[in-house]
Amino acid sequence: MKIACLFPGQGSQSAGMGLDLCKHFPTAKKLFAQIDQITGRPLSNLCFNGPAEELKHTVNTQPAILAVSLAAWTCYREAGGPEPAYVAGHSLGEFSALYAARVLPLETIVQLVEKRARLMKASPSGAMSAILGMKYDRLNELCRKVSQEAANQAGVIVIANFNTEEQIVISGAPDIVASVNALAKTEGAKAIPLPVGGAFHSPLMAAASQEFNNALSACEFNEAYYPIVQNVTASAQSNGIAIKEILQKQMTSSVLWCQTIKYMIDQGVTAFIEIGPGKALSGMVKRIDKTMQTYNVEDSSSLSTTVAALSERVEV
Numbered sequence: 277m278k279i280a281c282l283f284p285g286q287g288s289q290s291a292g293m294g295l296d297l298c299k300h301f302p303t304a305k306k307l308f309a310q311i312d313q314i315t316g317r318p319l320s321n322l323c324f325n326g327p328a329e330e331l332k333h334t335v336n337t338q339p340a341i342l343a344v345s346l347a348a349w350t351c352y353r354e355a356g357g358p359e360p361a362y363v364a365g366h367s368l369g370e371f372s373a374l375y376a377a378r379v380l381p382l383e384t385i386v387q388l389v390e391k392r393a394r395l396m397k398a399s400p401s402g403a404m405s406a407i408l409g410m411k412y413d414r415l416n417e418l419c420r421k422v423s424q425e426a427a428n429q430a431g432v433i434v435i436a437n438f439n440t441e442e443q444i445v446i447s448g449a450p451d452i453v454a455s456v457n458a459l460a461k462t463e464g465a466k467a468i469p470l471p472v473g474g475a476f477h478s479p480l481m482a483a484a485s486q487e488f489n490n491a492l493s494a495c496e497f498n499e500a501y502y503p504i505v506q507n508v509t510a511s512a513q514s515n516g517i518a519i520k521e522i523l524q525k526q527m528t529s530s531v532l533w534c535q536t537i538k539y540m541i542d543q544g545v546t547a548f549i550e551i552g553p554g555k556a557l558s559g560m561v562k563r564i565d566k567t568m569q570t571y572n573v574e575d576s577s578s579l580s581t582t583v584a585a586l587s588e589r590v591e592v
Contacts, residue, residue: 277569279547279586280505280540281352281360281376282561283345283369287470288554289337291326294344296575297351298324304347307382311343314386319343332471338368338393339386345372345552346382348573352551355583357573360549362512362540364505366557367437367477367531368392370523376551377500379519384495391491395484396527402475403450404436405457408443410465415444415456422455423448436477437531440563445470445531447478477531485527492524510535512543537564549573549582 297304298320308320322331323340330336345365349372365373368389375385407415416435423431426449433448433456446456453475457467475481497516505512508525510532537548537560547569550557558570571582 277547277586278361278544279358279549280362280364280545281349281373281502282548282550282557283349283363283365283372283376284341284550284552284554284557285365285367285369286334286337286341286472288552288556289331289341290553291328291331293323293340293553293574294320294347295324296577297344297347297579300576301347301351301354303350303354307347307350308343310382311339311346311386314383315339315390334397334472334474335393338396339389341368341553342372342386342389344574345369346375346385348551348579349376351576351579352549352573352583355579356587357549357579357583358586360502361545362505362543363502364536364540365507366533367507367526369552369557370504370507370526372552373504374519377502377504379498379500379504379516380495388491388495392488392527395488396474396476396481399474399484400480401450401473402448402478402480403453404445404447404470404472404476405453406439406443406445406468406470407457407460408466408468410442410444410460410463412438412441412444414463415446415460415465418456418459419446419448422452422459426452432475432479434478435530436475438534439531439560440534443560443563447475448480449475477527477529479528481527485524488527489524492520495520505536505539507531507533507536510539512539533560534564537561541565541568547571547586549586
């Protein structure tokens with residue numbers, strides 16, 4: 277069995293996440309303490325105790341999910357979890373993957389995600405919706421039609437996330453997203469507005485992306501210990517310079533998640549381990565290819581179950 281490790285993005289948070297790992301693994305407790313020190317705030321307390329209302333704010337959500345994902349990864353490695361053939365992360369999760377692949381050290385990763393979260397929070401008002409049950413070609417046609425009718429910058433709308441064949445996220449100006457939602461519903465699709473305040477992974481992120489790239493430029497990226505399948509290209513990369521160049525496009529580009537999973541399947545991966553809070557990515561994998569085996573690591577119980585199931589069955 278060839279495995280890949282996946283790291284979740286914004287939306288996977290929940291109050292109480294990471295607490296069980298902290299109680300059972302001194303290394304997790306140490307990592308949370310380090311991240312609290314780097315951020316200069318009690319981020320671990322927010323993860324463990326909430327409140328959920330505070331946890332869902334982008335400036336808190338992104339570093340909190342990162343902290344839990346890195347703690348889960350550290351515990352997975354300490355418990356003897358098998359080496360992955362690839363790592364990948366969904367949007368924010370790509371930064372967890374960078375840490376797992378030893379491309380950037382802990383302090384740099386945490387500082388970058390803190391900055392990313394602040395910039396995305398301060399970006400122009402926007403909206404995002406998950407559209408279920410509509411093929412890409414038709415949804416893209418609706419987006420183009422509504423955008424052309426708006427005929428100005430305020431009419432920006434794009435496909436932001438290709439999560440599965442029939443779960444696609446749109447992003448753009450609030451009124452335009454609402455219009456596409458309404459049209460999609462008339463054709464039998466389901467539109468679910470997402471609880472975010474910005475138009476992530478769209479041209480409306482251009483100013484934030486430019487500022488964030490200034491911070492990225494100052495960082496030295498190491499060669500990846502595990503190949504990273506990046507959101508922007510849906511292909512594996514190990515060269516540090518190339519990883520940085522591709523990452524600089526992430527904030528304004530679509531998350532090619534469905535293509536990312538298919539790429540790894542084409543390379544022989546047959547099992548995916550979601551490392552971090554929740555099981556959203558595992559569900560997507562199953563909808564992309566139901567023959568894939570999925571596991572998750574978010575607490576001591578899921579960790580022991582996953583490591584036991586995989587330890588003697590992995591090929592890198």
